[in-house]
Amino acid sequence: MKTLSRVTLYTLMTIMSFVFLFPLVFMVISSLKPDAQLLHDTTSLRAFIPTGSISFKNYSGVFTRIPFFTFLFNSLLVSLITVVLGLFVNSSIAFAIARMKWKGKNFVMAIILATLILPFEVIAIPLLYICAKIPSISFTGGFHLTHGIFNSYQIQILPFIANAISIFLFVQFFKTLPKDLDEAARVDGASWFLIYRKIAMPLAGPAIGTVAILTFLPMWNSYLWPVMTIQDERYRPIMIGLQYFYTNFQTSWGQIMAYLSLLTIPVVILFLSMQRFFVTSIATSGVKG
Amino acid sequence: MIALTEISKKRKKINFKDNKIGWLFALPAVILLLFFTVLPIALSLTLGFTNAQLLETSNPKFVGTQNFKSLLGMSEFTLHASRNADGSVAKDEHGKPVFPQVRSLTRPDSPYVHLRGMQEIYRFGENDKSGTVHVILARDPTFWRSMTNTLFFALVVVPLQGGLGLLLALLVHQKLKGRNIFRTIYFIPTLTSMVVVSLLWQFLLQQNGMINRAIHLVIPGYINIDWLGNTHTSMYAIIGLSIWQAVGYHMIIWLGGLQTIPEELYEAARTDGANKWQEFRYVTWPGLRHTLVFVLITITIAALGLFTQINVLTQGGPLNSTSTLVYQTFSRGYQEQQIGAASSISFIFFILVLIISLLQRILTRKADQ
Numbered sequence: 001m002k003t004l005s006r007v008t009l010y011t012l013m014t015i016m017s018f019v020f021l022f023p024l025v026f027m028v029i030s031s032l033k034p035d036a037q038l039l040h041d042t043t044s045l046r047a048f049i050p051t052g053s054i055s056f057k058n059y060s061g062v063f064t065r066i067p068f069f070t071f072l073f074n075s076l077l078v079s080l081i082t083v084v085l086g087l088f089v090n091s092s093i094a095f096a097i098a099r100m101k102w103k104g105k106n107f108v109m110a111i112i113l114a115t116l117i118l119p120f121e122v123i124a125i126p127l128l129y130i131c132a133k134i135p136s137i138s139f140t141g142g143f144h145l146t147h148g149i150f151n152s153y154q155i156q157i158l159p160f161i162a163n164a165i166s167i168f169l170f171v172q173f174f175k176t177l178p179k180d181l182d183e184a185a186r187v188d189g190a191s192w193f194l195i196y197r198k199i200a201m202p203l204a205g206p207a208i209g210t211v212a213i214l215t216f217l218p219m220w221n222s223y224l225w226p227v228m229t230i231q232d233e234r235y236r237p238i239m240i241g242l243q244y245f246y247t248n249f250q251t252s253w254g255q256i257m258a259y260l261s262l263l264t265i266p267v268v269i270l271f272l273s274m275q276r277f278f279v280t281s282i283a284t285s286g287v288k289g
Numbered sequence: 290m291i292a293l294t295e296i297s298k299k300r301k302k303i304n305f306k307d308n309k310i311g312w313l314f315a316l317p318a319v320i321l322l323l324f325f326t327v328l329p330i331a332l333s334l335t336l337g338f339t340n341a342q343l344l345e346t347s348n349p350k351f352v353g354t355q356n357f358k359s360l361l362g363m364s365e366f367t368l369h370a371s372r373n374a375d376g377s378v379a380k381d382e383h384g385k386p387v388f389p390q391v392r393s394l395t396r397p398d399s400p401y402v403h404l405r406g407m408q409e410i411y412r413f414g415e416n417d418k419s420g421t422v423h424v425i426l427a428r429d430p431t432f433w434r435s436m437t438n439t440l441f442f443a444l445v446v447v448p449l450q451g452g453l454g455l456l457l458a459l460l461v462h463q464k465l466k467g468r469n470i471f472r473t474i475y476f477i478p479t480l481t482s483m484v485v486v487s488l489l490w491q492f493l494l495q496q497n498g499m500i501n502r503a504i505h506l507v508i509p510g511y512i513n514i515d516w517l518g519n520t521h522t523s524m525y526a527i528i529g530l531s532i533w534q535a536v537g538y539h540m541i542i543w544l545g546g547l548q549t550i551p552e553e554l555y556e557a558a559r560t561d562g563a564n565k566w567q568e569f570r571y572v573t574w575p576g577l578r579h580t581l582v583f584v585l586i587t588i589t590i591a592a593l594g595l596f597t598q599i600n601v602l603t604q605g606g607p608l609n610s611t612s613t614l615v616y617q618t619f620s621r622g623y624q625e626q627q628i629g630a631a632s633s634i635s636f637i638f639f640i641l642v643l644i645i646s647l648l649q650r651i652l653t654r655k656a657d658q
Contacts, residue, residue, distance in 0.1 A: 006465070013460055017474045020537070023489050024477065026499070042499050093318035102311025108319060115326050117586070117646045121594040121615040122639050125622040125631045126332035127325065132343055162321035192310050221482035223597050228623045239484050253492060260485045267480045275473065279541055 022048065024264070031058050031257035038254050058258035065255065066244045067233065068262075075238040078156045079219035085161045086215050087208060093162075094170030095196050099182055109171075116164045121224070128228055131155055151232035160219065166211045173207035174200060209277040220267065238263060330639075337633030343626035356633035362428030364404055366394065368412075370420030378420035386420040395426065410434075432634070435605075435612040442528060442613070443592035450532045451584050454539030459573075461540070462547045472544070476537040483534060487601040490530040491517065517602055520610040527598050527611055535591070539584050546580030547573070579653070586649045590642060614638050 025048050030038045032054045041047045062068055096102065097109055134149050149155045182195045190198075201208075226237050242263075245256045271278055337356050341349035370386035371379045379387045391409045399405050407426040410433055415422040427433050461472045478486070493499045494516040501513040516526040554572045563571065596615040599605060605612030605620070614634055622631025 009460065009463060009465060013465075013471045016457065016460070017471060020475050020478050020533070023486075023493060023533075024481070026493070027489055042497075043502055047499065089317045089321065093315040096311045096314035100307055100311040100314070102308045102315075105311065105315075108315060111322070111327065115322070115330070117590060117649075118326075118330070118642060119590050119594040121596060121618070122635055122642060123326065123329035123333055124615075125618050125628060125635050126329040126336055128623065129332065129336065129341060129343065129628045129632075130324075130329060158321070159325040162318040162325070164322075164326070167318065192307075192314070196314070217480070221484070223482070223484050224600075224619065227600070228619070239482055242484055242488065256488060256492075260488060263485050264481045268477060271477075271480050272473070279472075279476075 027257050027264070028261050031254065031261045032056070033058075033254060035252055035254045038257070058252070058254040059262070061252065061255045062258050062262070066241055068238075068241065070234065071236055071238040071241040074153070074235055075220060078153060078237060079216050081153075082157050082160050082219050083212050083215045085157070086163055086166055087211060089161055090163060090166040090211065091170045091201065091204065091208075092196065094167050095174055095200055097167075098171045098174035099177075099195075099200070100192065112164045112167050116168060118164075124224060124228070127159060131159075131229065150229050151235055153235060155229050156222075156226060156235070156237065159225075160215075163215065166215060169211055169214075170204070170207055173204055177203060206277070209274070213274065213277055217267070333632055333635040333639055335632075336629055337636040339629045339632075341628040341632070343622070343628050349629065352629070356630050357636075359428050360432050360630075360633055360637075362407070363433075364407060364426045366401075366404065366424045366426060368422050368424055370422075372420070378417070384417075386415075386417055386422075388422055391424060391426070431609055431612060432617060434609045435614050435617045436637075438524065438609075438611060439593055439595060439613045439615075442524065442531075442595055443589055445528055446531060446592045447585060447588045449528075450536050450539060450588050451581075453532065453536050454584065455543050455577075457536065457540040458543035458547055459569075462544060472540075475540055478534050478536075479538040481534065483597040484601055486530055486534045487598050490526070490533075491602055494526055494530075518607060520607050523603055523607060523611045527595075527602070531592075531595070531598060535588075539588065542584055542587075543577070543580060546577045550576035582649060582652050585652075586645065589645055593638070593641060593645075614641075 029048055029050050030041075032050055033041065034053055034055075034057065037052045041052070046052075093108075097105055131149055177200065181199060182190075185195050185199060221239060222237065223239050226240050230236050230240065242256075242259060245251065245259060336349070338351060338353060339349035340352050368388045368391070370388050373379050381387050393399070394401050394404045395407045397405055404426060407428050408430045409424055410427045410430045411425040413423050413425075457475055461468045461475070481489075495501075496513050496515040496518075500516070501511075505511050505513070514522055516522045550573060554576070555568060558568050558572050594615055595613045596619065599611050599613055599616045600619065603611045605616050615638065618631045618634045618638070621627045621634070
């Protein structure tokens with residue numbers, strides 16, 4: 001009886017694995033096949049087997065067709081700067097909220113909690129309007145003042161540095177640190193900056209990892225915001241590069257699959273190497289709710 | 290007197306220097322949040338009452354509730370069937386009453402001024418005997434379609450994704466060898482960007498694509514459906530690929546909840562002779578109250594924000610069958626540059642999210658009692 005239920009469980013889990021994996025396996029395998037064969041193979045199980053004329057031609061096709069490495073550089077630059085600045089900005093306000101007494105603290109925390117649940121989609125349009133009105137200095141063709149900061153790195157970074165969820169996670173973490181830790185340091189005459197830098201942050205490893213991941217992933221995957229604000233190829237992030245393939249009439253599915261694989265595989269590798277962080281971060285966010 | 294000393298004590302607790310340093314620590318985040326979150330929220334609540342345009346240099350003008358009127362404007366009208374010479378209701382060859390064209394009521398020169406420019410969105414209560422039917426007309430049928438699509442998507446996705454996530458979590462919570470591998474596999478789709486997922490499934494869902502092939506193998510007489518190109522199936526296709534992508538995330542959240550339930554409770558239930566179902570009903574389920582609220586809220590809010598899949602796959606089509614609130618704010622605010630009109634939709638969206646987060650507050654309080 002026991003072994004029977006075990007067999008059922010494993011069968012069920014294997015079927016579910018197939019459901020979740022088959023599109024991704026298909027994607028990677030297809031990226032290695034020429035278009036004609038790719039389309040022909042979808043009608044059979046060969047879609048999941050690397051047979052026929054296997055090559056990396058689709059990948060080199062992607063690289064010649066679009067400035068892939070510019071897009072990759074842009075995405076990495078924007079995501080990493082946002083992660084690093086976000087870690088500083090969000091941890092320092094969280095430190096102030098969790099460990100220090102100051103006027104207006106409760107009010108600030110109330111606002112952060114209120115915006116915690118708000119999806120970005122609600123503010124996307126007004127934010128677009130604000131960014132169209134921000135005065136900016138243009139150096140092309142002489143020095144002059146214009147409106148709008150579209151087509152730049154800063155428009156992809158600035159709105160996403162301060163983040164209610166990151167602040168919330170840091171506050172939760174700093175609250176778990178024992179109070180005597182900084183009280184002892186205070187008595188010894190250490191400044192708050194020193195406590196933050198030398199005591200709180202070195203202990204905050206898990207929180208830093210969690211926040212870094214939770215910032216990086218949406219930045220890497222961001223779509224709505226760059227679609228609206230970046231028309232200049234030089235600043236385009238990697239997700240928007242896909243438009244070159246699906247708005248075109250001569251769709252090459254092989255190249256699309258290659259591009260999709262290039263977008264997905266690095267993130268999956270990152271996940272597999274930092275799985276512990278990922279899973280605990282999501283799980284705890286749910287328990288605390 | 291006592292109260293006064295209380296206050297002075299409290300005052301003393303916050304000393305001036307700490308106050309300054311506290312604000313110094315908070316300042317960068319406060320400024321950024323003010324500018325990029327609080328200000329946009331304030332604008333999303335006010336721009337809807339103006340005629341703001343994206344790239345116009347002049348200042349927007351206050352137009353009152355005009356945007357909301359053209360968005361929400363609705364009328365009910367009772368149509369009367371044409372009559373024969375003897376006064377009886379005129380019928381067509383199927384025995385149905387013949388009603389006049391709605392277009393005759395909504396033309397620019399229509400005698401019904403309030404109906405001009407409107408379109409029919411629904412009719413009900415057709416009465417063959419009296420020859421009447423009730424017609425609902427709306428000023429902005431696309432908006433209403435987007436509203437009902439968004440709510441429909443949320444109503445289907447929330448229980449389905451939440452429930453499937455829980456089933457997966459229970460599955461990989463069993464003490465079985467290799468369960469971590471399965472957890473990893475179920476989680477991987479959530480790492481792929483929605484743009485990637487959309488394009489991948491677009492290929493799989495084509496008329497001669499893999500999904501149709503697979504269905505054909507199971508049901509021999511099946512005629513291939515163009516899932517995304519058919520008004521009846523497009524939303525279901527979007528629902529399917531959305532759940533495929535996101536359910537692993539909620540599995541992990543459920544799993545976190547399951548792991549907080551102490552093993553002793555299960556042992557106690559077992560010694561009392563509880564079967565598997567009773568164990569779930571009386572130990573597991575009550576232990577997941579908080580997780581349940583969190584899962585429901587996060588899925589609901591994410592579902593209401595449905596956009597990327599729509600923009601990549603259908604652009605709201607065919608015939609608005611997949612248009613959503615956020616897609617409309619994008620299309621009107623960005624593509625048509627009508628920030629005022631788009632913000633009035635954002636306003637309504639904002640209210641929707643607010644109601645749901647208030648519900649969350651009430652539900653969590655109930656769960657705590």
